[in-house]
Amino acid sequence: MTGVSTRLVRLLNMVPYFQANPRITYNEAAADLGVSVKQLRDDLTQLWMCGLPGYGPGDLIDFDFSGDTIEVTFTAGIDHPLRLTSPEATGVLVALRALLDVPGMVDPEAARSAIAKIESAAGHAGHHSEGTAVDEPAPIESEAAAAVRTAVRSGRALAIEYYSASHDVLSSRVVDPIRVVLVADHSYLEAWCRTAEGVRLFRFDRIVDARVLDEPAMPPPPAVQAAPDTSLFDPDSADPSLPTATLRVSRSASWMFDYYPLRVLAEHPDGSCDAAMTYASDDWMARFVLGFGSAVEVLAPEGLAERVRSAAVAALAAYEASAATRTE
Structure with missing residues (x-):
């Protein structure tokens, strides 16, 4: 998580940096940014794929590479103060709440502070037409998701109603939470399922109902010690036995x-x-x-x-x- 956070901060600052330093060389930029030339090229390739909704020609951040120099030719607005629409604010809030439970989070207090500020801006959106981050209140997290996070933090067992998209059925289970993991922009509860007698991942938006039980969560120690198995969700590292x-x-x-x-x-x-x-x-x-x-x-x-x-x-x-x- 630390490496991802460091790179994200660098990427957010690169466009203003290149604006302030037109026609700078790869070696000079890499030295200023504290990365290798190879990493700089990888970062530029990543930025080249980012931009405004539509994500077509004229929407993405663009650079001019002449010889060994770099110049930004279209910023896609990344050099201006961030203004969030209501759907964007909702997405940020969901991501921040998920990151609070991801092991290795750099600064949980910073995330909580950001959540509070966005929620505060959303709450006052109706009273200010200029300079407001959002234009309508952002929805809060569902009661089921909040119950899941409470169970994880307090180490309590959890009764859930879960919709399985692959089997198109709704099932009732009692699970022993292990942790919350973030996979492909979705939050999942990793837990020991007493019905299946194994570790399972339950996607938050498919947990229809959740109730914290008055008993401690007791997942088997090997399940707690093992790293989360998210290979099915990652085609680059998927189990080779799966088609x-x-x-x-x-x-x-x-x-x-x-x-x-x-x-x-x-x-x-x-x-x-x-x-x-x-x-x-x-x-x-x-x-x-x-x-x-x-x-x-x-x-x-x-x-x-x-x-x-x-x-x-x-x-x-x-x-x-x-x-x-x-x-x-």
Whole structure:
């Protein structure tokens, strides 16, 4: 977490730095910023992919590289004071609350202070039209999520109602919380599930209800000592025994990258992308893809593509048969 925080601070300050130092060389900039030339190039590549909503030409931060010099040509507003819209403030608040529970957080007090300031600005948004961070109150965290965090901090067992998207069922469980982890912009409760008799990850926004029990959490010591297993959510480090699908995602479904663990493999001129996604069940993956219609196509493996094709053909045949029956 410390390394991520340090890099984030550096990236936020790089655009104003290059504005103040036009045509500076790589060696000079690297020395000023306290990084290697290789790290500087990596940072510039990262910044090149950041910018304003739309994220197309003219929206992203841009640089001019002439010879061995660097000059920023479009700042995307990063050199101006930050002004948050209500949805942006909500996102920041959710992320800050999640970071409070992530082991290794650099300065929890700073995060709590930032939360208080954003909430205060949101509360006064209706009284100030200029210079206000948000334009309407930001929603507070759900009661279920708050109960989960309370159970983790107090070391108490937890009764939850959890929606499993992969099985489309709502189940009741008693769990022994271990920690909260942040994976791909989502907060998860890592806990010992007494029903499954194993460690499970429960996504916060799928915990429908949570109640702190009047008994201590007692996860097995090996489960507490082990590092969180988030490999299923990270295609770069996924369990090699799990299959990976290659998908063609159309531009209209690009929002998927904000909600599912997809890794971009290639981008195409029409705005579509080829992406990789690790999964555990062929049945679940086929249903997942079918839900997007023509917006998502399976490129590989062929077995999964054939399963999706067969299911789509069967569904179309059933629809046509039903339509024919109604017209007779």
